[in-house]
Structures are given as structure tokens and as C-alpha cells.
Amino acid sequence: MTSDGRFLLRRGTLPEVAPEQLVDILTSACDVALVVSAEREVISVLVNPQMGIGAKVAHWQGAPLKSLLTPESWVKLEKRLGGGEMDTHRPMIVELTHSDAQSFQFPIRYAVSRTATDGAFLMVGHDLRPIAELQQQLVQAQLALERDYETQREMETRYRVLMEMSPAPLMIVSMSSGKIVDLNTGAAELIGAPRAELLDAAVAQEFDGRRRGEFLESLAKLSGTDPNGALELTVRRTRAKVLVSAGVFRAAGDRLLLCRIGLSETGKAQVNELADLAERLFSKGIDAVVFLDADGVVKSANESFLNLTDSNSLAMVVGRSFGDFLSRGTIDLRVILDNVKRVGHLRRYATRLNTDYYGQVSVELSATSFADRPDSGISLVIRDVSVTDTTRWPAEQPGNEGLRNVMQLVGYSTLRDIVAETTEIIEKMCIETALDLTGNNRVAAAELLSLSRQSLYVKLRKFGLLSKDGD
Structure with missing residues (x-):
């Protein structure tokens, strides 16, 4: 019979089968077969010997079918039998759960067909326990994967915290590709580029005078002979003199270098000198210098800005919105912040500053964004142009x-x-x-x-x- 109920064989074309042979065919093709009378009593029970439940179902013969099923399964079967599905040539498929007094339960998928005009029907079923066990195994595997995923996330979080909390700039380099696998914020600042830009970049290109093979071999050799030794290199972007030491380890089938980067004595002297010059420019410069956070709140200002706005002390300035000092208030501040966020800088923006004694001063300001730092902010250089205001x-x-x-x-x-x-x-x-x-x-x-x-x-x-x- 086809899926749409049409018979491809004519009646009388199948040979007659002996009852014993028919039993063997049924028990081989299915797990359980029941012949049920119109009164819903089990007339005959056939069980596949491989199931090993012959002794447990021997008492089914002659018993009411209702006593062999769970209440939910019995209600479902009765509803399906009374729904007219048995009037067609196609067998009715239904999943039932058997149960008895010994708490012996197992699910069976039955194909139910009429056998004669007296209302009896044949139930040929397959045991669903292997499928249920497989589903349970899949559920357990899914739970195990979720536990492994949570464990992996926890380990990644610990790793990231350790990298960022380390006082030393750290960088991990693959020896097979020569590329930067990971680095912390301290290493990115020392190299002079955002972390996202340095990931997967060739490490040899970030230092002057070193080829990829020579650079990696030198660090690997140094880690094996002198774990406390370091190579003195020059960072290409910042021209800073640094010392790089490394340790070799394996992970995921690759050899990796854990590099520690620090300023050399020459580099420290350069940084100290530059910091000293910047400090002098900030404290003694004739132009006002103000540092803002990303929202335009004043974080620091020099003496020239205090003089320009007639402010009594730095404490009266820090923590206030810079818009309080602009004559056009939030309009000016929004123009400054929007331009700096969009292009990274703003040049010679003409406006007026309010003083603490209700005066105004014509100024030109330039702004620069520090978006590459974790605590991103904006620096302002403000020049008093009130004397030359008429030239504009x-x-x-x-x-x-x-x-x-x-x-x-x-x-x-x-x-x-x-x-x-x-x-x-x-x-x-x-x-x-x-x-x-x-x-x-x-x-x-x-x-x-x-x-x-x-x-x-x-x-x-x-x-x-x-x-x-x-x-």
C-alpha cells in the first residue's frame, strides 16, 4: 500500500501464510503485537524475543486493554478510535505508554489496523525506549556543553582580568605566524596604538631593525638561555626605547611567546624629560589648557584658565560642565563635542568665555580627543583674542x-x-x-x-x- 492508501497488489496475489510463519514475521518486524477484540480485551500477545520482556507481558492475554495502559494513553486511544480514522485503509499511528501493577512502564509507537468486520483490530508496535534513551543522552550532552561553555567563559574572564590587572605590559605572540595573539592595555599604550589595531598584526613590524625570523628566534633563544634577560628595542610608532623579555609555552598545538615589555633606562629618561616638559607647558604656558571627560565635565585646568575666567581656585572649576563657561552654553559645548567625536579634533573655534564676575572674554579654542585611552577625554587649548578681536x-x-x-x-x-x-x-x-x-x-x-x-x-x-x- 502506498502513502496515500492505494493498493499496488491485487487481492489474491499474495500467497497464503501459515499462522506459525505469520507469528514469526510479525515478531521479527516489530517489538510488540496485540490482537484486541471489539470489547477492548487482548486476544493475543506477540513479543519480539530480543526485547526480553516476554515474562512481564505474559499476563496481558485476556486482560482488558485499559488495565495495561496509563490513564492518559487510554483516553488518547479511545479518542482516536472513535474519531473515524480506522475506517480508512491506512493504519492509525499512535504512541502509548504501557503500565501495570509492578510499575513496569515503557512507551510503544503502534500502527493500529482493523483485522475483521467484528470490530477487532491489530496493534503492531515498536519500542520507543531506545529513542527516549537517545533523547536523554542528547539532553545530558547539551547540559554538559552548557557547563563547559560557562566554565570557558569563567576562565576567559579570569584570564582577561589577570592580563589587565598586571602592572607589567604583556603581549602574547605566535611563533608560527609571528603575529600578536593578545596584549593588555599597558602594552598597547607602550607600543602607541589601540589594542584592536594591534591584534593579529605582525609583531616584528612594531619594532625597528628586526625581521620576523630574527626577532622571534632572538626572544626564544633568550628565554631558554637567560630567563631574566631582555632585548633592547625601539618602538616604531613612539620611538621609545624598551626592553622585551619572553617565556615560551605551548597552547592548542602552537608555540607562543609571553613577552614582557618595559622601558629601558634610555626610554625612562626620554619619558621623564617629555613629562617634565609637558608639565611645564601646562603650568607655565600663557594659553589656557583644560581637560574634559567625554561628557564635557572639567577634569583639570591650568593657572592660565583660572586667570582667564577669574576663578579663585581649581576646586571651583573641576567637576563643572565646561558649558557653564561658554557664552552660548550647551550649544557651544555640543558643537565642540560633536566635532571632536566625529573627526578627532577641532581647530580655532571662536566663542566667548564667561567669567565668575559676569564678564565675557573673546577666545579661540582648539580641541583634541584622547579616544585611544581607557579613560577617553578631550584636551582644550584656549587663546585670549579679545585684544585682536577687531581683526576678525x-x-x-x-x-x-x-x-x-x-x-x-x-x-x-x-x-x-x-x-x-x-x-x-x-x-x-x-x-x-x-x-x-x-x-x-x-x-x-x-x-x-x-x-x-x-x-x-x-x-x-x-x-x-x-x-x-x-x-
């Missing part, structure tokens, strides 16, 4: 004083108030000034002018500034 305005001409006054109002009044009594020429000049102040940042320019971005674009098209600055 148009030459004095009759009637030009009004233009200068209008341009100074940009950012302090709305565009509607500024141009209420002026012509379209003044409106165009204000938009051009806002674009210059923000480095052609149209979003920031719209904020300076208290315009929506859509309104600003309409005016840019009106005055032909889109083609000038690029759309």
Missing part, C-alpha cells in the same frame, strides 16, 4: 557698525528678532556667520539660529549657499 570683523566703513553689531548677536538672539528690522542681506550674512562658527555643521548652525533644519535648508537654497558649500 569687516573693515570700518560708514554704516558698517550696524552690521558688526548684528553679527555679534548670532547665537544670543533668535534669527526672527535679529532680522526683524534688517534686509535679506543681513539674514544671509547671519547664516554665513553661523556656518563659519560651526565649521559648516548645519545642524549646529540651525541651533545657533534657533531654526529647524528644514527651515535652514530652505534659506540656504534661497541665498544660493547650498551650491557654495556643497549639499
Whole structure:
């Protein structure tokens, strides 16, 4: 019979089979076979000898089928038998669980078919215990994999903490490929590049005058002959003089070098001299220097900044938002932070600083981002341009004083108030000034002018500034 219930053999084409031979065929083809009467009593029980349960099911013959099944299985079987599925030529497939007084249970997948017109039916079944055991093994294997995964995550966390908490700059190098497998933050700072950029990079290229083979062989030889010895090398990026020592170990079939990097005496002298010069520039420089965190909060400032803002002490400055010192407040601060985060720096941004005694000072500031450090921040160099402020305005001409006054109002009044009594020429000049102040940042320019971005674009098209600055 095919899957759609059609018979391919005509009646009478199969030879007659003796009952004994039919029993052998059934017990060989299945695990359990039951012949059940219309009254749901077991007429005959056939069991595959390989199952080894012949003695446990011998009492099934003549017993009610209901007493041999769990309550859930009996309800399911009755529902299926009464559903009309037995009226077709196709056998009904159902999974049942046998149970008896000795708590002997096992699941069987039965194919149930009518055997005669008296309502009796044949149940040919296969033992599902091997499948259930396999499923249990799969569940156990999945649980074991999850435990191994959690253990691996724990070990990776411990490894990463040890790498980052180590006071020494550490780097792991593969001897087979010559590439950096891993390194901590201290090593990345000493080499002068972000950790992500150095991973999988050729280690020999980060130091001057060393080829890959020579570099690895020298470190491996040194680790075997003198574990406390080190090679003096020059870092290519920073030109720092460093000492590199190494130890060899194996992992995952590869030989690896655990390299410890430290400044040599020459390198320490260079760093100390550079740090001393930077400290002098910060403390005695005539330009104000301010360090901000990523949110624009002041972390440190030099004496020149305190003088510029008339602040009494550094304690009155540290911890405050830098926007408190800007005449346009958060608008100026947002322009500075957005440009620095986008391109890494900002040059000669013209604005005014508020002093502690309600005064204002015209300044130009430049900003640089320190995004490659774990505690990323921004440094500002601020120059007082109040003395030369007039050089940034148009030459004095009759009637030009009004233009200068209008341009100074940009950012302090709305565009509607500024141009209420002026012509379209003044409106165009204000938009051009806002674009210059923000480095052609149209979003920031719209904020300076208290315009929506859509309104600003309409005016840019009106005055032909889109083609000038690029759309």
C-alpha cells in the first residue's frame, strides 16, 4: 500500500501464510503485537524475543486493554478510535505508554489496523525506549556543553582580568605566524596604538631593525638561555626605547611567546624629560589648557584658565560642565563635542568665555580627543583674542557698525528678532556667520539660529549657499 492508501497488489496475489510463519514475521518486524477484540480485551500477545520482556507481558492475554495502559494513553486511544480514522485503509499511528501493577512502564509507537468486520483490530508496535534513551543522552550532552561553555567563559574572564590587572605590559605572540595573539592595555599604550589595531598584526613590524625570523628566534633563544634577560628595542610608532623579555609555552598545538615589555633606562629618561616638559607647558604656558571627560565635565585646568575666567581656585572649576563657561552654553559645548567625536579634533573655534564676575572674554579654542585611552577625554587649548578681536570683523566703513553689531548677536538672539528690522542681506550674512562658527555643521548652525533644519535648508537654497558649500 502506498502513502496515500492505494493498493499496488491485487487481492489474491499474495500467497497464503501459515499462522506459525505469520507469528514469526510479525515478531521479527516489530517489538510488540496485540490482537484486541471489539470489547477492548487482548486476544493475543506477540513479543519480539530480543526485547526480553516476554515474562512481564505474559499476563496481558485476556486482560482488558485499559488495565495495561496509563490513564492518559487510554483516553488518547479511545479518542482516536472513535474519531473515524480506522475506517480508512491506512493504519492509525499512535504512541502509548504501557503500565501495570509492578510499575513496569515503557512507551510503544503502534500502527493500529482493523483485522475483521467484528470490530477487532491489530496493534503492531515498536519500542520507543531506545529513542527516549537517545533523547536523554542528547539532553545530558547539551547540559554538559552548557557547563563547559560557562566554565570557558569563567576562565576567559579570569584570564582577561589577570592580563589587565598586571602592572607589567604583556603581549602574547605566535611563533608560527609571528603575529600578536593578545596584549593588555599597558602594552598597547607602550607600543602607541589601540589594542584592536594591534591584534593579529605582525609583531616584528612594531619594532625597528628586526625581521620576523630574527626577532622571534632572538626572544626564544633568550628565554631558554637567560630567563631574566631582555632585548633592547625601539618602538616604531613612539620611538621609545624598551626592553622585551619572553617565556615560551605551548597552547592548542602552537608555540607562543609571553613577552614582557618595559622601558629601558634610555626610554625612562626620554619619558621623564617629555613629562617634565609637558608639565611645564601646562603650568607655565600663557594659553589656557583644560581637560574634559567625554561628557564635557572639567577634569583639570591650568593657572592660565583660572586667570582667564577669574576663578579663585581649581576646586571651583573641576567637576563643572565646561558649558557653564561658554557664552552660548550647551550649544557651544555640543558643537565642540560633536566635532571632536566625529573627526578627532577641532581647530580655532571662536566663542566667548564667561567669567565668575559676569564678564565675557573673546577666545579661540582648539580641541583634541584622547579616544585611544581607557579613560577617553578631550584636551582644550584656549587663546585670549579679545585684544585682536577687531581683526576678525569687516573693515570700518560708514554704516558698517550696524552690521558688526548684528553679527555679534548670532547665537544670543533668535534669527526672527535679529532680522526683524534688517534686509535679506543681513539674514544671509547671519547664516554665513553661523556656518563659519560651526565649521559648516548645519545642524549646529540651525541651533545657533534657533531654526529647524528644514527651515535652514530652505534659506540656504534661497541665498544660493547650498551650491557654495556643497549639499
